[in-house]
Ligand code: NIG
């Protein structure tokens with residue numbers, strides 16, 4: 001196969017696609033995935049300029065033959081924690097022998113992250129990013145939250161911002177061990193000096209609203225302070241227990257309420273009434289051996305659902321969106337079509353983006369080629385490395 005160049009003015013057609021997922025219901029079969037059979041995509045520079053049936057494709061400078069395989073938008077992983085050092089193999093081992101998961105394990109990673117050099121942290125980050133890219137992820141969000149001092153949080157965000165625009169300030173991951181006896185003092189730091197140092201490097205602000213982390217009043221204070229500095233809210237909500245996080249997310253028009261594992265009917269109604277996406281993170285339930293979030297209940301209520309990895313060394317040490325799709329289909333009541341939509345267009349919605357997560361004229365040329373005739377194989381063939389080509393901003397990178 002030839003490679004596209006990503007050079008403006010040069011056009012490349014990817015032809016002979018058995019199934020193309022566009023995520024534009026006005027195209028193809030009219031379903032939410034906008035499936036086009038026997039399809040082609042034309043790329044110019046970093047953009048998609050044409051999609052449709054192969055036989056109708058316009059003339060181009062270059063041609064790539066997809067070999068009768070499936071093409072879909074690059075995955076949009078809207079929730080990860082990739083700026084960290086160390087690992088927590090022993091904690092995972094203990095959990096698989098019956099110990100429960102708590103927010104407290106975060107402290108182990110905080111100690112390792114503080115002790116790491118900038119170079120070590122960035123090398124780690126780069127390693128996980130290339131791992132994710134090989135599995136089809138072309139857009140990702142990532143957070144601070146393992147520094148918990150002014151300098152360590154700002155450094156995490158500065159490093160993350162070198163690699164993505166979707167950077168989230170999570171100084172409120174847990175109360176810093178340095179403030180164990182003064183949680184109010186830590187909230188004052190997170191909403192004051194730490195926020196001032198972090199806001200220039202971030203787009204989003206997040207809080208872990210959970211027993212053992214921050215309660216609803218603290219979360220509201222932190223997110224409101226972030227908003228006053230130009231950051232937009234997103235929340236770790238209702239992961240380990242019922243709580244106020246989801247309703248707070250909707251009240252503050254957060255882009256996303258993440259986890260959503262323990263939901264009351266009122267939580268589901270609130271999500272259905274607003275623009276807050278429910279981001280489900282099945283890697284966390286897998287790796288903590290916890291109850292699955294009920295995607296079917298949310299979808300049937302009309303809630304927009306995103307699927308992401310939550311990649312972090314404690315609760316979900318996977319960078320694989322295909323793995324999360326397979327779990328969501330097998331255990332959370334999603335159809336393969338719904339899971340693929342949630343991992344692409346849903347992730348884009350959770351980041352309030354319209355330029356990624358779809359393959360339509362004007363969208364960023366972020367594409368995944370599967371070694372399979374259809375996107376359904378992502379769930380049908382779990383654990384198999386099906387991603388055989390990735391284009392990011394029009395450039396073939398895998
Ligand atoms: O999303 N819930 C909070 N944060 C992470 C876990 C972080 C950790 O255990 O290190 C999560 O699951």
Ligand code: FE
Pocket residue numbers: 079080081236310312
């Ligand atoms: Fe998380």
